Amino acid sequence: MSGDDALLRLTGDLGDRDRGALGGKAVGLAALLRVGAVIPDTWVVPVGADPTSAALARLTAVAPRWAVRSSATVEDGTGLSYAGLFRSELDVPTAELAQAIAAVRASAHSGRVAAYRERTAAGSLAVEMAVLLQPFRPPVRSGLWLGRGPGRGRLEWTGGSGETLVSGAVTPAWEEWRPEGRTAGSERDAWESGGQPVGRACAMLQEALGVPADLEFAQLDGALVWLQFRPMTAALGEAPGERADRRADEGEQVVRGIAASGGLATARGLRLRDVDDPRWEPGAVLLTEHTDPDWVPLMAEAAALVTAEGGMLCHAAIVARELGVPCVTGVGAAALARLGSGRPLAVDGSAGTVAVL
Numbered sequence: 001m002s003g004d005d006a007l008l009r010l011t012g013d014l015g016d017r018d019r020g021a022l023g024g025k026a027v028g029l030a031a032l033l034r035v036g037a038v039i040p041d042t043w044v045v046p047v048g049a050d051p052t053s054a055a056l057a058r059l060t061a062v063a064p065r066w067a068v069r070s071s072a073t074v075e076d077g078t079g080l081s082y083a084g085l086f087r088s089e090l091d092v093p094t095a096e097l098a099q100a101i102a103a104v105r106a107s108a109h110s111g112r113v114a115a116y117r118e119r120t121a122a123g124s125l126a127v128e129m130a131v132l133l134q135p136f137r138p139p140v141r142s143g144l145w146l147g148r149g150p151g152r153g154r155l156e157w158t159g160g161s162g163e164t165l166v167s168g169a170v171t172p173a174w175e176e177w178r179p180e181g182r183t184a185g186s187e188r189d190a191w192e193s194g195g196q197p198v199g200r201a202c203a204m205l206q207e208a209l210g211v212p213a214d215l216e217f218a219q220l221d222g223a224l225v226w227l228q229f230r231p232m233t234a235a236l237g238e239a240p241g242e243r244a245d246r247r248a249d250e251g252e253q254v255v256r257g258i259a260a261s262g263g264l265a266t267a268r269g270l271r272l273r274d275v276d277d278p279r280w281e282p283g284a285v286l287l288t289e290h291t292d293p294d295w296v297p298l299m300a301e302a303a304a305l306v307t308a309e310g311g312m313l314c315h316a317a318i319v320a321r322e323l324g325v326p327c328v329t330g331v332g333a334a335a336l337a338r339l340g341s342g343r344p345l346a347v348d349g350s351a352g353t354v355a356v357l
Contacts, residue, residue, distance in 0.1 A: 006049035007056070010042040010132070021046045023071030023130035028229040035208040037226045040067075040134040045101055047073065047128040053098065060094045063135030068092050068100040071130040072108055076230035080120055080322060081214065084166060084293045084315030085113050086129070091136050105129045115297035119323050139218035141191070144172075144313040145202035146236045147212030151179030154236060155199045156311045157191060162218060162227070168290040168310030168317070171258075171330040175199050193224050214318070234321035236312065237262045237350055255335040257306070259352030260317035261327035265304035266347070266357070271340030272298075285345045285354075287336055291316040299325055304347035306354055308336040320349075328352050 010026055012033035019027050022044050032039050041062065045051055059066070070086030087107035089100040107113070108129040116122070142162030147153040156172040158165045165172055175185035177199040182190050190197040201224060206213040209229065216228040237259050271287040272280060275294050280286075282301035289308045291299065296319060299305055305320055310329035320327035326349030331339070339345060339354060346355040 006045060006051040007133075008044045008046065010044050020073055020128070021130065023047070023073050023128075023132075024076035024230070025069060025071035025132060025228060026130060028076050029132075031209060032205075032226050032229050035205065037205055037208075038224070039226050043133040044071065045131040045133065047130050049130075051098075051101075056097045057094065059097070059133065064094065065136045066092045066094065066097060066100075067132075067134045067136045068097065068104055069132040069134065070104050070107065071132050073128045073130070074122070074125060076228070077233070078231045079233060080122060081230055081233045081318060082113070082116065083214075083318040083322075085110070085116055085296065085319070090161070090163070097133065101131045101133075104131050110293075112293050112296035115300045116319065116323070119300040137220055139220055140222075141219040143191075143198060143202075143217050143219070144311075145199075145206070145213065145215040145217075146313050146318075147206045147214070147232055148236050149212055150207065151177070151203050153177050153199075153202060153206065153212070154312055155191070155202055156313045157198070162216060165311075165313075166216070166315050167292055168307060168314035168329060171309045172311040172313075174311060177203055179203075193219050194222060198224065234318075236321075253356045255328075255331050255339060255354045255356075257328040257331035257335075257352050257354070258310070258312050258317075259350055260310070260312050260314075260329045261305075261320035261325060262350040263304070263324065263326035264346070264348055264350075265326045266344060267303035268342060269306070269339050269345040270342075271336065285347055287340050289333065289336070290314075299323060304328075304345075304349065306331060306336065306339060306345075306347060308333045326350075328354055 012030050014030035068089040075082045087104050092100045108127045143157035145155050155175045158170050158172045164170045173186045176183050212232040214230045217226045267285045269287050270284040285304045286302040287306050304326040307329045326347050344357040
């Protein structure tokens with residue numbers, strides 16, 4: 001497929017029957033359109049399609065710069081999300097769209113995807129890649145929502161781009177929502193957009209979609225624009241006490257962070273600053289400031305994961321839940337340094353605690 005047929009405008013008519021040609025992220029965006037959510041104007045390069053340079057050049061009339069996002073056939077499914085494992089390219093000038101499309105496609109065959117598939121027993125289903133093109137605009141704020149059930153979920157956000165939020169490079173602001181409203185949060189007041197609490201907007205959209213939802217969105221000029229929807233693939237644990245105590249003094253033996261992925265593990269803690277660090281030992285507790293998708297092979301081998309930054313909804317936390325790896329995020333840099341002494345650690349991903357033994 002080439003020429004104009006290799007570049008399709010996304011509409012709400014798409015369904016899961018189109019996953020094999022247009023990928024899971026496109027299917028999720030179409031579901032958002034059907035319930036009336038505002039999404040960016042989106043064009044899809046189908047699996048195996050090859051848009052001509054002339055077809056791509058015509059997009060200059062739409063926007064000067066673009067977000068180029070993955071839409072793999074296995075992505076954003078009901079069983080596995082593949083969260084963050086495929087590449088996205090942001091703020092791409094129109095003249096460089098072909099190179100960005102090629103880079104996103106190549107990420108379907110990375111080592112991190114292979115490690116994830118092996119650990120999750122993803123089977124022999126081939127990974128094919130469609131690509132989404134969306135006009136790029138820097139957001140004022142970026143947010144994530146993970147649903148716990150009807151009217152219930154967790155909202156996390158940060159200022160500016162969502163890349164730092166989803167990568168776990170920052171420890172986000174957060175709110176917990178139930179049907180009666182906001183029940184807890186890191187800020188005094190709820191985040192509002194357009195005169196409405198953002199958490200309530202997420203809960204209402206989740207109700208319209210009919211399933212506990214994993215949502216990514218941005219605030220642009222005071223309005224919310226929804227960037228991604230996928231069904232929840234693993235239950236989001238409660239955060240006991242909603243605490244992330246980053247001020248534990250040197251004498252304390254227990255560090256508190258954010259309960260990102262449930263489970264218990266006891267093993268020696270090993271602090272790494274680089275994914276290629278030769279000191280890595282499978283079966284250790286992986287300690288690091290934050291992860292990006294290249295850390296997935298190590299996460300798949302770790303007894304548990306503990307990060308200085310990040311929240312409950314970053315990609316590392318989502319992938320840890322799907323891998324079945326206990327995970328505590330947001331413990332702070334000082335606590336992470338203390339945990340890296342080489343002593344055995346007891347990680348409780350359900351309680352959000354790490355004890356030095």
